[in-house]
Each structure stands twice: as C-alpha cells, then as structure tokens.
Amino acid sequence: GPAAVTPGWEVRVSDPRRERRRRALLLLLLLSVPLAFVLGLWWGERQTQAEQAEVQAQLTRLAEQEQELELLRQRLAVVDSSEKVTQQAMEQNRRTIKLLEEQIFKQQQDLAFYKGVLAPASRREGLRIRAFELQATDAPRRFRYKLLLSRVGTGDEPLQGQLRVTIEGRQGGKDVSLELSALSDEVGEAAIPFSFKHFQSFPEAGRFAELELPEGFEPRQVKVRAEVKGDKPLDRTFEWIDEE
Numbered sequence: 001g002p003a004a005v006t007p008g009w010e011v012r013v014s015d016p017r018r019e020r021r022r023r024a025l026l027l028l029l030l031l032s033v034p035l036a037f038v039l040g041l042w043w044g045e046r047q048t049q050a051e052q053a054e055v056q057a058q059l060t061r062l063a064e065q066e067q068e069l070e071l072l073r074q075r076l077a078v079v080d081s082s083e084k085v086t087q088q089a090m091e092q093n094r095r096t097i098k099l100l101e102e103q104i105f106k107q108q109q110d111l112a113f114y115k116g117v118l119a120p121a122s123r124r125e126g127l128r129i130r131a132f133e134l135q136a137t138d139a140p141r142r143f144r145y146k147l148l149l150s151r152v153g154t155g156d157e158p159l160q161g162q163l164r165v166t167i168e169g170r171q172g173g174k175d176v177s178l179e180l181s182a183l184s185d186e187v188g189e190a191a192i193p194f195s196f197k198h199f200q201s202f203p204e205a206g207r208f209a210e211l212e213l214p215e216g217f218e219p220r221q222v223k224v225r226a227e228v229k230g231d232k233p234l235d236r237t238f239e240w241i242d243e244e
Contacts, residue, residue, distance in 0.1 A: 062107040069100040098207070105206025108148070108199055125153030127161075129236040132222050135208065136241065141215070143241075144208040145184075147224065149200045156197070161228040163192040163202070167211075169219040169240075176217065184211040194226075 072093060130148040137144060151159055165180035165187075181187040186209035194200055203209045213219060219240040226234045 058107055062104060065100060065104050065107065069097065069104060072097050072100065101206040101208075105201060108201075108206070125151075125155070126231060127151055127159055127226055127228050127234055129224050129226055129234060132165075132224055132236075132238040133208075134222075134238075134241045137210070139212075141213040141217075142210060143213070144210055146206070146208050147202040149194065149196065149202075149226070151196070151198055158195045158197050159228060160195045161193075161226055161231075163194060164190060164225045164227070165192070166223045167213070167219050167240075168221045168223060169217055171214070171217045177223075178214075178217070180211065183213065184209055186210070191227075 128150045130150050131146075133146045133148070135144040147163070147165065149163075167178045167180065167183065169176055169178070179190045180192075181190045186203055192202060194202070201207075221240055222238045224236050224238070228234065
C-alpha cells in the first residue's frame with residue numbers, strides 16, 4: 001500500500017547533480033567579483049596604452065610631414081632661382097607647401113590635445129608658449145616667422161588673452177626694443193588677441209608671416225609675453241637665429 005508519512009515531516013529527494021550545480025554556481029559567483037575588478041584594471045590600462053600609442057602615431061606622422069615640407073621648401077628655393085621652370089610649376093609647389101603646412105598644423109592641434117589630456121596632474125595647467133619659429137629669406141633683413149601656443153589641461157572654456165612680441169637688439173650702439181607690429185604687416189596692433197582651447201598658431205593654420213628689420217639693427221632675441229585673462233602673465237625668450 002502507499003507509504004505512510006509522519007505528520008510534521010517533509011520528504012525530500014536528494015539529487016547529487018543538482019547539489020554539484022548549485023555549488024558550482026556559488027563558486028562562480030564568488031569568483032566573479034575579483035575577476036570583474038581585475039578586468040576593470042586591465043581595461044583601464046589598455047585605454048591608457050591606446051592613448052599613448054595615439055600620441056606616438058601623431059608624433060611619427062608629424063615628423064614625416066615636416067620632413068616632406070622641408071624638402072618641398074628646398075625644392076621651391078631651387079625653382080625660384082631657375083629661369084627654366086615654368087610659373088605653373090612654381091605655383092604648384094607653393095600650393096603643395098601650403099597644404100602641408102595646414103596638415104602639420106592639424107597634427108599639432110591633435111597632438112597638443114592628447115598631451116593636455118595625458119599630462120601628469122602634478123604639472124601646472126594652463127598656457128604654454130611653445131615656439132617662435134624663424135626662417136631667413138633671400139633678403140638680408142627680411143625673415144619669415146610663426147608663433148605657436150598650446151595648453152596643458154582638459155578645460156572646455158577657451159583661454160583668452162593677448163600677446164606682445166618684441167625684437168631685442170642693438171642699433172647705433174644702443175639697446176633697442178622693437179614691437180613686432182612695427183616690423184610686420186601681418187600685425188595691426190602691439191597686442192595680438194588670442195582665444196583657443198588646445199592649440200593656436202599665429203598666423204593661423206600653420207602659415208608663416210614676414211617681418212623686415214630696419215637698416216643697421218642687429219637682432220639678438222625675441223621676447224614673447226602672453227597676458228592670460230584671469231591668470232598672471234607668461235614670458236618666454238627666444239634667441240635670434242644664426243644666419244651663418
């Protein structure tokens with residue numbers, strides 16, 4: 001007949017396979033917490049490595065483009081001094097140089113952004129006067145120049161302020177300081193306004209402007225002062241290029 005069940009007792013059928021599955025699930029749950037932590041650290045490290053790899057790739061592309069640009073400039077100098085090359089070829093070289101200068105400027109912008117993002121927290125954030133580039137021309141007192149600014153940090157608000165650039169030297173046996181605005185048609189006033197987030201050049205788009213020194217003036221250095229809105233002024237001095 002049917003088995004009698006004593007009141008107050010419950011009959012359970014023990015299943016060893018179900019017990020093993022339950023213990024396995026419990027073990028997997030316990031292991032998932034430290035595993036998730038390790039995976040988080042690994043992913044963060046991969047992201048940092050990816051950003052650093054992007055910076056290195058930007059540097060490599062920038063170096064290649066600057067080398068190509070320098071070769072084209074040398075070629076253009078040869079073209080300018082040769083009467084056998086047509087005007088059309090000269091204009092083509094100039095267009096190519098302009099395009100490369102714009103590409104390099106874009107690379108410099110990207111690189112400045114990545115460097116600002118990856119800069120150590122211990123470094124002071126804010127404006128950097130990166131370079132005042134000078135190139136001699138065929139005219140003894142005429143030079144090409146370009147000023148580069150960048151920013152360290154990830155702020156969304158643009159840096160605003162103005163630049164004052166002076167050429168220090170000697171004339172008539174005396175120390176003389178000349179404003180860039182008095183030497184270059186590209187500069188209308190002594191104070192050059194700026195507003196940017198990550199990278200800025202003057203003139204814009206990585207081009208070069210020209211300046212002409214007065215007769216008898218012996219340049220020695222270039223002084224750049226950046227007056228940043230809401231911050232103290234930043235100064236940097238660049239030695240004049242050696243023409244020999």
